[in-house]
Amino acid sequence: MARSGVHSIAVIAGDGIGREVMPAAIEVVEAVAGPFGFKVELTEYPWSCQTYTTTGHMMPVDAVDRLADHDAILLGAVGDPTVPDHVSLWGLLIPIRRAFDQYVNLRPAVLFPGVPSPLRDTGAGIDILIVRENTEGEYSELGGRAYAGTAHEFATQEAIFSRRGIERVVEYAATLAKSRSGRLTSATKSNGIIHTMTMWDEVAAEVVARHDGLEYRSMHVDALAARFISQPDEIDVVVGSNLFGDILSDVGAAIVGSLGMAPSANLNPERDQPSMFEPVHGSAPDIAGAGVANPIAQIWSAAMMLDHLGHPDAAEAILIAIRRVLAETTVRTPDLGGTARTAEVTAAILDAVISIDESETVS
Numbered sequence: 001m002a003r004s005g006v007h008s009i010a011v012i013a014g015d016g017i018g019r020e021v022m023p024a025a026i027e028v029v030e031a032v033a034g035p036f037g038f039k040v041e042l043t044e045y046p047w048s049c050q051t052y053t054t055t056g057h058m059m060p061v062d063a064v065d066r067l068a069d070h071d072a073i074l075l076g077a078v079g080d081p082t083v084p085d086h087v088s089l090w091g092l093l094i095p096i097r098r099a100f101d102q103y104v105n106l107r108p109a110v111l112f113p114g115v116p117s118p119l120r121d122t123g124a125g126i127d128i129l130i131v132r133e134n135t136e137g138e139y140s141e142l143g144g145r146a147y148a149g150t151a152h153e154f155a156t157q158e159a160i161f162s163r164r165g166i167e168r169v170v171e172y173a174a175t176l177a178k179s180r181s182g183r184l185t186s187a188t189k190s191n192g193i194i195h196t197m198t199m200w201d202e203v204a205a206e207v208v209a210r211h212d213g214l215e216y217r218s219m220h221v222d223a224l225a226a227r228f229i230s231q232p233d234e235i236d237v238v239v240g241s242n243l244f245g246d247i248l249s250d251v252g253a254a255i256v257g258s259l260g261m262a263p264s265a266n267l268n269p270e271r272d273q274p275s276m277f278e279p280v281h282g283s284a285p286d287i288a289g290a291g292v293a294n295p296i297a298q299i300w301s302a303a304m305m306l307d308h309l310g311h312p313d314a315a316e317a318i319l320i321a322i323r324r325v326l327a328e329t330t331v332r333t334p335d336l337g338g339t340a341r342t343a344e345v346t347a348a349i350l351d352a353v354i355s356i357d358e359s360e361t362v363s
C-alpha cells in the first residue's frame with residue numbers, strides 16, 4: 001500500500017481504444033506528479049479479450065489478489081467483437097468491482113465551454129453527477145434459462161436489492177449532494193417494478209430523512225431520462241440502481257457532447273480496498289486503431305483517481321487544462337467535431353497542464 005507520497009497503480013489498458021487512450025492518461029499523470037509532490041509506480045497488466053482467446057479467462061485466477069496490493073486501478077475498456085460482451089464484462093470488470101466492494105460508481109456529466117451539446121437549449125449549463133449503485137441490483141448472476149430451443153424456452157433474471165446496499169449508496173449520494181447544490185434526485189420505477197423499486201424508494205426516503213437541507217425528489221427513470229434532455233440544468237446529483245445509473249450516464253455523456261467526455265470512478269468509499277477509475281465508454285471497435293479516440297474521458301478518470309489518492313490540486317489542474325484546451329483551441333477529436341488525433345489532444349492537454357500554476361488550483 002501507499003508509502004508516503006508514492007502511489008502504486010495497477011494499469012489495465014484492455015482492448016480497442018483502451019490501449020490508445022491509456023498512454024494519454026499515463027503521460028498526464030506523470031506530468032503532474034513531480035510538480036504536485038507525489039510519485040506513481042505503475043504496474044501494467046495486459047488482461048483483455050486477447051487473454052480470453054488464448055487462456056479461456058479474461059484475467060488469471062490470482063488477478064484479484066494481485067490487484068489488492070495496489071492503491072488504485074486505472075482501467076481502459078474491455079470488449080472485442082470476437083468475444084461475447086457478457087464474457088468480457090463478467091470476466092473482468094464486474095468481478096473487480098465486487099471483489100473490492102466498489103459500491104459507488106461516480107459518473108460526472110459536465111458540458112465544457114467550447115463543446116457543442118446536441119441539445120438546442122442547455123439552460124444554465126450541464127453539471128450532473130450520477131451516483132450509480134455498483135455491486136448489486138439488476139446486474140446479477142441469479143437466474144437461468146430452460147427449455148432451450150423449444151417453443152417453451154424462457155429465461156429468468158433476478159435483481160438483488162438489499163437494505164444495506166441501498167442505504168450505503170444513497171447515504172453517499174446525500175452527503176455528496178449537500179456538498180454541492182443540495183439537490184438530490186433518486187431514479188425509480190416503482191410504478192412497474194413493484195418489489196425491488198418500492199423497497200428502493202422506502203429505504204432512500206429513510207436515508208434522506210436523516211439529512212437536513214436536502215431538496216429531494218424521486219422520479220421514474222423514464223421521466224428522468226426525458227428531463228436530462230429537456231431541462232438538464234435542473235439536475236444536480238442523481239442516485240440510481242446499477243442499470244438505471246448505467247443508462248442515465250450514457251444519456252449524460254450524449255448531452256455533454258460525447259462518450260469520450262465521460263469519466264467514472266468505481267469507489268470503495270471506506271478506502272480499505274483499491275478503487276478503480278475508467279471511462280464510461282467501451283473499446284469502440286468502430287474507431288479502434290485509427291488513432292482518433294478522444295482521450296479526455298480516460299485522462300479525467302485518472303484525475304478522479306488522483307483526487308481519491310489525496311491530490312485534489314493535481315486533479316483540478318488536469319481539469320483546468322482540459323477546460324482550457326476545449327475553450328481556447330480547436331484541438332479536438334472527430335467525436336467533438338474536430339480533426340485532431342488522440343496524440344494531438346493529449347499533447348495540448350500536457351502543454352496546458354504544465355503551465356498551470358499551483359495558485360490556480362483552489363484545493
Ligand SMILES: NC(=O)c1ccc[n+]([C@@H]2O[C@H](COP(=O)([O-])OP(=O)(O)OC[C@H]3O[C@@H](n4cnc5c(N)ncnc54)[C@H](O)[C@@H]3O)[C@@H](O)[C@H]2O)c1
Pocket residue numbers: 017021076077078079080081085088089093258259260261278279280281282283284285286287292293294295297333335
Ligand atoms: N467499461 C467497459 O469496459 C465497457 C463499457 C461499455 C462497453 N464496453 C464494451 O465495448 C465494446 C463496444 O461497445 P459499444 O460500441 O456499445 O460502446 P462504446 O462506448 O465502445 O462505443 C459507442 C460509440 O461511441 C464512440 N466512442 C466511445 N468512446 C469514444 C471515444 N473515447 N472517442 C470517440 N468516440 C468514442 C464509439 O466510436 C462508438 O461509436 C463492447 O464489447 C462492449 O461490451 C466496455
